[in-house]
Amino acid sequence: MIRTGKQYIDGLGPDREIYIGGRLVRDVTSYAPFRSVIDSYAALYDLKHDPAHRDVLTYATGDGEERADVSFLLPQTPEDVVRRGDALRLFSNTSLGMLSRSPDIMNSQLAGIADNADWFRQWGDQWAENITNYYRYVRDNDLFLTHALGSPQTDRSKPSHQQKDPSMNVHVVRETDAGLIVSGAKQLATAAPLTDELLVWPNARGLVPGDEAYCVAFAIPVNSPGLKCFCREPLVTDVRNAYDHPISSRFEEIDALIVFDEVLVPWDRVFFYNNLEAATTMRFMAQGLALAHHSTAVQGVVRAGLTAALAYRIAETIQIGGFPNVGEKLGRLVAFLKTIEGLVYLAEHKPAKTPNGNWVPDRDAIQAYNVVFPEFNAEAYKMIRRLSGAGMMLTPSLADFTGPGAQVANRFFAGADTEGWERVQVFKLAWDLVGESVGQRVLLYDEFHSGDPMFFAANYARGADVAEWTSLLDGVLAGGADLYRSGRG
Ligand SMILES: Cc1cc2nc3c(=O)[nH]c(=O)nc-3n(C[C@H](O)[C@H](O)[C@H](O)COP(=O)(O)OP(=O)(O)OC[C@H]3O[C@@H](n4cnc5c(N)ncnc54)[C@H](O)[C@@H]3O)c2cc1C
Known part of the structure; x- marks a missing residue:
């Protein structure tokens, strides 16, 4: 499926928990400072429907008539690598290279992670299957992802379990039949309020024995119950025109700290947990x-x-x-x-x-x-x-x-x-x-x-x-x- 800009905007829904400028915003499309950048992201979705660009920006996935965004393509040949580059250049020319979280960035990242499914298999087949299925799900629904890897900038001299408040960093609280319950915070996630899903994994730096509960990787919809985005102050709050502000009128992406308050992560969205080895070696993968x-x-x-x-x-x-x-x-x-x-x-x-x-x-x-x-x-x-x-x-x-x-x-x-x-x-x-x-x-x-x-x-x-x-x-x-x-x- 290739979404249109309107389908992307409609998918943002009215049920988020976004804290910004002293307000709690549920429907991000109704918050004025977000409107222009939402339109900039939407334009990238519409571009894929332009007959002049469709063949460059999309490819047949091999599942029937289905097509997907080329940034999800796992190149089968050296020529596919160049093909991806052509599509990325077209997206970037459209956004002047100013959208650091244009959807192609995380689509490419997820494709690269899926190509490494066997790395997850070291700890069990289910983790490899989860990442492969998740990649297909995001690709086939043309979803927009961001990611959150780091821990809050609290006390960098101590590992997670020795922080003054050990529940500060994202950690597994308990396991249930339905999945993991996670709490704690991650920084930072660019464009999180405006995306569909969040990919979370640990930044390996500083993880030591004792930090096992913090070694968890998963993906989750941004509107999951208990997930809160605490945004920085918006850099643009006025309505700007393309003459006076050709860049800032279109590309203020917003960044957020993500807080998980007893959030349920279904098992099929977990890629590993309580796994210090995976967390500390993932960066090499x-x-x-x-x-x-x-x-x-x-x-x-x-x-x-x-x-x-x-x-x-x-x-x-x-x-x-x-x-x-x-x-x-x-x-x-x-x-x-x-x-x-x-x-x-x-x-x-x-x-x-x-x-x-x-x-x-x-x-x-x-x-x-x-x-x-x-x-x-x-x-x-x-x-x-x-x-x-x-x-x-x-x-x-x-x-x-x-x-x-x-x-x-x-x-x-x-x-x-x-x-x-x-x-x-x-x-x-x-x-x-x-x-x-x-x-x-x-x-x-x-x-x-x-x-x-x-x-x-x-x-x-x-x-x-x-x-x-x-x-x-x-x-x-x-x-x-x-x-x-x-x-x-
Ligand atoms: C605009 C912007 C957008 C971003 N978007 C995303 C995003 O979408 N998703 C995401 O996951 N991340 C994102 N990041 C976060 C980015 O990954 C982090 O900024 C980066 O990992 C560095 O971590 P930090 O900012 O917490 O800095 P810190 O780790 O706190 O570092 C601050 C200073 O302390 C030093 N320092 C800290 N710890 C050590 C140590 N152990 N040894 C030596 N020196 C140390 C550093 O060298 C640095 O000089 C974004 C960052 C920015 C600025």
């Missing part, structure tokens, strides 16, 4: 989730491309491109973009076969993206600020270019070859992208979405393949070692 990182990296390419194009447009608008200091910044920005594009190209065109015979993008290349992109992006945002100067701040509103002062505004805000409204529009995009809170949030997301960047890079170092270069190095050292052994000084 999860790090093999090149499909999920593929989605994120494609978003990064789109954002890097938008940023580079914006820098060129700023330079052209106020004619600063001829200055060597500006040329150097433009050159570096394009080099960032090409580096990121190159990593994604390499990942897509040098895929690896998984033990199940499926294909995934090259893990080293796609994870290298996660290591370098946050630094590139922070530098790129700084360059946009440098190129913009005060132009990014001195930006009247659309109303000023259509109101009584329009003539004056169009004259005195003019660019080298543009009227005032046109020059200001470019700088408004610059501010919305790199200065506004929604843009700043994306920068933070880039840094932390794969977990603590320091741990991510360290884990990457452990698994990366440098064998080819190690042989070269050994060859160089061997020459000196021969000299040493020969005693010729």
Whole structure:
């Protein structure tokens, strides 16, 4: 099944427990600050029904006439990996790479986890079956997922069972015939109030013997009784237009702490529990989730491309491109973009076969993206600020270019070859992208979405393949070692 945007919105239902801005919101579609981003997610569902894009964005699952979103596809051939990339680029171009929880991200992640069903089988067939069935259920109903892995930022120096309040972190309270009862909190889940389901598993960091009850992985509908989303303050509460706020008018995704108050998780939604070994090794399996990182990296390419194009447009608008200091910044920005594009190209065109015979993008290349992109992006945002100067701040509103002062505004805000409204529009995009809170949030997301960047890079170092270069190095050292052994000084 391929849902339409309307079906996604209708599915959000009136029975959630969302705490935001001092209110309890049951029906998220009625809460004004959520409306524009709900429409942005809905647009991605509608895109799949556009005859021009249907074949790129959907595929036949093999179950009769059924089609599914391509981001659920477990590539059967190397060409399927490229095919996935084409679909991800189309989704990302539509959302300008600004929806960090666009549905394709978790669809890809779930597909990657399902490909590792045998990893779950180590502890029993039922866990492998549960994850496989869950993947099929989400795929066939075209559901929207987010995930919540970390524990609340309470006291990072102590494991879960030694916290001042040991019931703080998500843990199994008891087993029942119907399933597990879980309580405690998880942080953070992007877009949780606006998704259908939540995937929960433990962040391995800091788990030690004694923490077994906290070692639980499961999936659950967001409207499950006892599940509460505590949101951060919305970054956008006013109604914004696409001229004044081209980014923040559409992409304020919201983030939430998830509280489980004696929530029943049915057995068929449990993937493991009371399992320290699974919890502490899952990240190595999860790090093999090149499909999920593929989605994120494609978003990064789109954002890097938008940023580079914006820098060129700023330079052209106020004619600063001829200055060597500006040329150097433009050159570096394009080099960032090409580096990121190159990593994604390499990942897509040098895929690896998984033990199940499926294909995934090259893990080293796609994870290298996660290591370098946050630094590139922070530098790129700084360059946009440098190129913009005060132009990014001195930006009247659309109303000023259509109101009584329009003539004056169009004259005195003019660019080298543009009227005032046109020059200001470019700088408004610059501010919305790199200065506004929604843009700043994306920068933070880039840094932390794969977990603590320091741990991510360290884990990457452990698994990366440098064998080819190690042989070269050994060859160089061997020459000196021969000299040493020969005693010729
Ligand atoms: C915008 C945004 C969106 C996100 N969306 C999601 C989402 O949808 N789902 C999800 O599951 N997660 C999400 N995350 C959370 C993300 O996974 C975490 O931010 C990340 O795992 C780091 O954990 P933390 O933020 O709790 O930082 P902490 O772990 O509290 O780290 C804070 C600082 O303390 C240091 N530190 C903490 N513990 C140790 C230690 N043991 N050893 C050494 N140094 C330590 C860290 O290096 C860091 O400098 C999101 C984060 C952001 C910012």
